[in-house]
Amino acid sequence: MRPGPASFCGTTNGSFAPRITAMTAKPSLNHSGEIGEQSPDTSRPAGPRPGHAGYEAILKHGRSVMTRSADLVVIGVCLLAMGTPPPAVADAPRHAASTTAAGNPLLKATLDRCRTDLQAFDEALAAGEDAVDGLAELVHDRNLALLHRYAAANVLGDIGSPKAVKPLLKALRDPDQGVRRCAAAALGRLRDPSVRPALEKLAKEDPFVFRDPKTGKLRYLVREDAREALDVLSGRVTPGSAGLRKMKETFLEKAWKPPTSKPAVPVRHPVWPFKGDFKAQNIWNNYQQPTDLYIHAGLDFIQNAGTEVLAVEDGHVAAISTNYLEWKTHQFFVVTTEKDGKMGWCYTHVDPDTYTFKVGDKVRQGQVLGKIVDFYVGKNKGADHLHLHYVEYKKTDDGKIEVESLVDPLLFFDWQDTAPPQIDKPLRFVRKGTMDEFTADQEGVVIVSGRVEIVAGISDTAYAGQACNWMVPVVTLEIAGEKSTPWRKLVLDQRGDVRDPQVASTLYLSGKDAEPWMKGRPRFPSVYWMKVTSTDGNGVIEPSDRLQAWDTAERDEAGRPRFPDGLYKVIVRAWDLQGNQTSRTATVRLANQAQRPEGAN
Helix, strand or coil: CCCCCCCHHHCCCCCCCCCCCCCCCCEEECCCCCEEECCCCCCCCCCCCCCCHHHHHHHHHCCCCCCCHHHHHHHHHHHHHCCCCCCCHHHCCCCCCCHHHHCCHHHHHHHHHCCCCCCHHHHHHHHHHHHHHHHHHHHHCCCCCHHHHHHHHHHHHHHCCHHHHHHHHHHCCCCCHHHHHHHHHHHHHHCCHHHHHHHHHHHHHCCCCEECCCCCCEECHHHHHHHHHHHHHHCCCCHHHCCCCCCCCCCCCCCCCCCCCCCCCCCCCCCCCCCCCHHHHCEEECCCCECCCCECCCEEEECCCCCEEECCCCEEEEEEEECCCCCHHHEEEEEECCCCCCEEEEEECECHHHCCCCCCCEECCCCEEEEECCCEECCEECCCEEEEEEEEEEECCCCCEEEEEEECHHHCCCCCCCCCCEECCCCEEEECCCCCECCECCCCCEEECCEEEEEEEEEECCCCCCCCEECCCEEEEEEEECCCCCEEEEEEECCCCCCCHHHHHHHECCHHHHHHHHCCCCCCCCCEEEECCCCCCECCCCHHHHHCCEECCCECCCCCECCCCEEEEEEEEEECCCCCEEEEEEEEEECCCCCCCCCCC
């Protein structure tokens, strides 16, 4: 076994499983405690270790809708750092180009680069169906680095062409269990019913076994992925939710008022970090602002480079650190409210050459701490600004500083919000896992059935005419029918800790998905499209919320329809931080059992 760095990519075990050479090989226990298939080919380098965080991320990548080659590059670096030597792909034999690629020199060049450059797979994805034959060759090339074979299988699933079915079915018989796993996930995304027998066979018979080092339990990883692919194929889950467990739902007694919230943090009466009143602070991004990748979890104050930054509270400088050693633009420091405390204000993007303090110093409210840095990301000029959030911080064993946002800082400043939030008209009703909108009858009433996703476009400002990217902290959903008990959920409550900022896509549509609904709109106020049914009702965004929907075909314990056919009123309510409220109501007709009325589009 080849040792690898114990701390890289979260691994605590640098060992690797034997390379798999045949699906018919018998399982055997190896020295690392894993169970793998016996391999007579001991002269070849061991492959990445199944179960390792980085390795599993490669396979999870195959379940995303779009390929992210940058993620693959990072994962590849992780695996190399763990001890896997880079395969000699430069000497790998070049197969004859596919018929499609042969007539397209640019595509042929892209497919050739895919053999050595993971980022080239984005270009292959953009080529669509024309790239299928060439990608299939990469999947089946056993002289190619495994990462590249996995990426090729993933992209075949992302392209979604029926031409990919045959090569992916062949890949289910590949000696490498990772190729089989990626092929299974890709076939699930293709949604071709003809692949069901092959996936069912894989889910029952694949021999690869892995002993989980954390639990000691044996797992048939390929079988697990085949079962997840069958779930995706059947529409029971969406590709991004495969492997997640649906959590118990929580319901509200009242959806017309937000729950009480009293963040337990020792904040007193802070002053603004810049001279002037609230409007002079120019808060561009607020705490709840979502992006395609994460929740902001802080405040961005747009100010000119060189503007003095003031201490918002008395405190003690607990730490000075940076996210990027090579850039002075991303220096940050933490000022704790209490001496030797673990909670306080984190200031980022202050020029370190202008600091007026050092670690351990006491600072006074209103004291000049430094000046806004001339902001760049690498060589790219960005908007000069201060990022401020209230955090809990800790120092890791290797000396790094980690911070976690605890609460919306605007809860504590003196300001006034004079503009209520806005909810776009109309509410959108789409089939779960798609962007396909349900259609309306001649009277304009939308007719829904099955698993329904309700999407609301929400925007917020503090005053009329404010240009900003703000989102509300609290949203509720209420669905009420004439013959059913009202269904009320707390969709969002982000006045306090956002828990995991990296799961924004669970609740929000990406900018690309929302693009058709944004045409002709002004740039401000920014509208964020929230999937208000993607929640278990606890107000926290979690990966498992992807499994939630308005399941109109749900039945109660007695087997009766939870939502009988008929008219339903849907109400989405939103509150800003100071309690201003808005709502949007829609009436829909549920038609699971009954025939659709005449005149439906």
